[in-house]
Amino acid sequence: MLKIFNTLTRKKEKLIPLVNGKIKIYVCGVTVYDLCHLGHARTFLAFDTIIRYLHHCGYQVNYVRNITDIDDKIIKRAHENNETTKKLTNRMIKEMHLDFDALNILRPNYEPKVTDHIDIIIKFIHLLIQKKHAYIAPNGDVMFSVKTMRNYGILSKKKIPDIHNVSKNPNIKNPSIDFVLWKISKPGEPYWLSPWGAGRPGWHIECSAMNHSIFGNQLDIHGGGSDLIFPHHDNEIAQSVCAYNMPCAKVWIHSGMLLLNHEKMSKSSNNFLTIRDILRRYDPETIRYFLMSAHYRNQLKYNDNSLNNARASLKRLYIALRDTKTNTEIKLSSEDYFISKFISKMNDDFNTPEAYSVLFDIAHKLNDLKIKRHSLTPKIAATLKYLANTIGLLYQNPEIFLKKIALKNNKKFNFKKIERLIKRREDARNNNQWELSDRIRNKLTIMGITLEDSSTGTTRWHFNNTIHVTKNN
Ligand SMILES: [Zn+2]
CATH class of the missing domain: 3.40.50.620 (HUPs)
Structure with missing residues (x-):
């Protein structure tokens, strides 16, 4: 209750x-x-x-x-x-x-x-x-x-x-x-x-x-x-x-x-950032995610990293959701483990930080199931989307969200160039040109792109905010 x-x-x-x-x-x-x-x-x-x-x-x-x-x-x-x-x-x-x-x-x-x-x-x-x-x-x-x-x-x-x-x-x-x-x-x-x-x-x-x-x-x-x-x-x-x-x-x-x-933050003390200013720099869902990341009754501190951290977290949820089918006729029940856990957190005075942690538990599980190609994958994906939707999150197509934040947040981004480089890397891999493949991957990393090679041989990319971090292969 x-x-x-x-x-x-x-x-x-x-x-x-x-x-x-x-x-x-x-x-x-x-x-x-x-x-x-x-x-x-x-x-x-x-x-x-x-x-x-x-x-x-x-x-x-x-x-x-x-x-x-x-x-x-x-x-x-x-x-x-x-x-x-x-x-x-x-x-x-x-x-x-x-x-x-x-x-x-x-x-x-x-x-x-x-x-x-x-x-x-x-x-x-x-x-x-x-x-x-x-x-x-x-x-x-x-x-x-x-x-x-x-x-x-x-x-x-x-x-x-x-x-x-x-x-x-x-x-x-x-x-x-x-x-x-x-x-x-x-x-x-x-x-x-x-x-x-x-x-x-x-x-x-x-x-x-x-x-x-x-x-x-x-x-x-x-x-x-x-x-x-x-x-x-x-x-x-x-x-x-x-x-x-x-x-x-x-x-x-x-x-x-x-x-x-x-x-x-207030107008009268001239200590504020307008929503409009922030919307020019960040995806609105990222802003939404950040603003609900503390319990609603607590103070929430804004600093330069707040929205970048929120974007990274939201991206993790979208990456888990990517390549899953959530719009099929999947039956969910309030008795389901994750759903009842999420509800118990929200029933406790709308505790969104705790509810977020349930979403990440689900995302973790989902990533695992995806690798195993487990039959429960669609149900867990649907659970993640359904619960996030109840608090106004994960309402975008994952593919579009991940590409959009990449393009929106780096004006130098050239979508075609990225796709071209990925294609060249794929060709190099197919021809066993591993050195060339690694060089292209490094180039993309420096541009802020993280690659995900799937078991089926296709490669996905997403924007990585912390562009100086070198990813392990
Ligand atoms: Zn009033």
Whole structure:
């Protein structure tokens, strides 16, 4: 049975849906003012893996991921670009979809935008004022009154005195712990009319309002990056409980941060790599593989070797899968040894590193069976592909993947030249010209090509990233 670590209780718990067989999940999405960076990819890939696995478990999943299309950063960037916020955000939403689609991240069932939900946000704020959980500040902004929420900080486990201490920090300009629900717009800024004046919603209120309007009072899972636990998610809980007495989501899932130069990858600290930049250099599946290589709750460090190592690992899986037939009518069962092992790892809070190790066990077995031309080869190959597919991997034709990464990652590559050299080497071997054959092999090794001679006399090649390593014959 699937167990998930719940941030709310700090325990792994059995997943028990509110309605049998169905899961309602809301994940806080992207603020669309620029291209997404690799940290975004990590967060949304974590949830993509979770969604895929929930599907695999047979749940009917209703997955909602919002889009923040109005906020201070968006207004600033649109102003710098001399364009409207709408034009900027529409463009960035398209770019986000391009990047996420490339990484094989499934689209959510619904992607609500804040600017399409201003009415329900205003209604929500109105209710909070009526119930005396919100007030109008001297500058006209509507603020949430934190002290009116008894269990404030229930998710982060911060107590109000702690927060008071934090707010004494002179670097924090606003010493108040209350947060803005409706912000009065300055001249020239986009605005919507409200009972409290022309303005725009604060960040936290959008998720509570959209969540409530889409799902009503019940939600199975609420998720986001771990940097959202406080204050964003604590504030969401405060708003929803105070306005609608809405019980907290049953399970809160938070993904760990991606670290670059030992710090969280983020736009605001100018410490990031865009997905687009990385996609220019690496196959998207390699990026996907890397981003799932750590447990989703742990931090993941990015360095210069990360993607090369991921590519080498993924290549090993594809090499095992090459020359096997997986699309025949092979019957697999959840009782099968490798399948039940893989499922037990994923059932343990979506443990992808452990699930990866099962995939490598299968690949190892498969290589062995291939050499022996064993009758179980197709079944084990099908098992490898099936399990990897459940987490969005090994979806390409092995032959194409292996050739593609070779060509994509070395512009000097001349496909025809490689094939020509391999043919010359084959001829040399057939004519017992072993010295010539070895010379050609060495030349190919220097070019970064690894050769595999099969028992049937044919030769396959793949790109070898560590081109200085001489392979044993
Ligand atoms: Zn949110």
